[in-house]
Amino acid sequence: MAPGTGPSQRVTTLAAVSSLAGAVWPELPERPLLLVPLGAVEQHGHHLPLATDTTVACAVAEAAVDDLPAALLAPPLAYGASGEHEEFPGTVSIGTEALAGLLVEYGRSACRWAGRLLVVNGHGGNLDALRAAVPLLRSEGRDVAWFPCAVAGADPHAGRTETALMLHVEPGSVRLERAVAGETAPLDEVLPRLREEGVRAVSPTGVLGDPDGASAEEGAALLDGLAARLAGAVARWDVDPGGRLRG
Numbered sequence: 330m331a332p333g334t335g336p337s338q339r340v341t342t343l344a345a346v347s348s349l350a351g352a353v354w355p356e357l358p359e360r361p362l363l364l365v366p367l368g369a370v371e372q373h374g375h376h377l378p379l380a381t382d383t384t385v386a387c388a389v390a391e392a393a394v395d396d397l398p399a400a401l402l403a404p405p406l407a408y409g410a411s412g413e414h415e416e417f418p419g420t421v422s423i424g425t426e427a428l429a430g431l432l433v434e435y436g437r438s439a440c441r442w443a444g445r446l447l448v449v450n451g452h453g454g455n456l457d458a459l460r461a462a463v464p465l466l467r468s469e470g471r472d473v474a475w476f477p478c479a480v481a482g483a484d485p486h487a488g489r490t491e492t493a494l495m496l497h498v499e500p501g502s503v504r505l506e507r508a509v510a511g512e513t514a515p516l517d518e519v520l521p522r523l524r525e526e527g528v529r530a531v532s533p534t535g536v537l538g539d540p541d542g543a544s545a546e547e548g549a550a551l552l553d554g555l556a557a558r559l560a561g562a563v564a565r566w567d568v569d570p571g572g573r574l575r576g
C-alpha cells in the first residue's frame with residue numbers, strides 16, 4: 330500500500346460523501362437532508378439544450394450540498410410537466426398528474442431513511458405538481474419542501490438568465506451563435522395566450538426573453554446567488570402552505 334492511501338485516509342474521504350448515487354448504504358449520515366434536483370426535457374430555443382432545466386437544478390444543488398450539514402445530493406428527476414412546449418420536437422412531458430404521483434411516491438420512499446427531503450426545482454411548469462405533492466407529503470408527517478431556482482427579474486425562458494447560467498455550468502452545450510431573441514413582453518402579459526395555445530404560438534423560436542449579452546461571469550454570479558439562497562433557506566427551514574421553502 331502506498332503511503333497516504335491507508336485506511337485512515339479512506340475514512341476521511343468517505344466521511345465527506347455527498348452523492349447518493351456514489352454512496353454505499355452504511356456510510357450514509359443519520360437521517361440526512363436529501364436534495365433532489367427536478368428538471369424537464371423541454372425545448373430551450375435554438376441555442377440551449379433540452380436538459381437545461383435539469384442541468385441548472387443539478388448545478389444549484391451541487392453548489393450548495395457541501396455547505397449543508399448531513400446533506401446528500403440525489404440523482405435528478407429529469408422529466409417534468411412541459412405541456413406548453415409540446416409543439417416543439419424534443420420536448421417530453423409527463424404532465425402534472427404523473428409528476429405529482431411520482432413526487433408523492435418518491436417522498437414516501439425516501440423519507441423512510443431521510444430526515445428531510447428538498448426538491449430543488451429548475452422548471453416553472455412543475456409548480457402545480459409540487460404544490461399538490463409536497464403539502465400532501467407534509468400532511469402525512471414527512472418533512473418535505475421544494476425550492477425554486479428562480480432569479481428575480483429574469484426573462485422567462487431560454488433568455489439571458491438561463492443562457493448565462495448555462496454558459497457557466499455547461500458552456501460546451503450552448504450554441505451561442507444561434508441565439509435569437511424571442512417574445513420579450515412580460516410573462517404576465519403573454520401567459521393567457523401561452524396557456525391557451527402553447528409557447529410556439531407566442532414565440533416561434535421557443536425563446537421568451539433575449540439571450541443577448543449573457544456571459545459566463547454573469548452565470549457564475551447567478552449560480553452563487555442561488556446556492557447561497559438555498560443554503561440560507563435550508564438553515565431557516567420555513568415552509569409555506571404550498572410546500573415552498575421560503576428563501
Ligand SMILES: [Zn+2]
Pocket residue numbers: 373381382451452486487491
Ligand atoms: Zn428552462
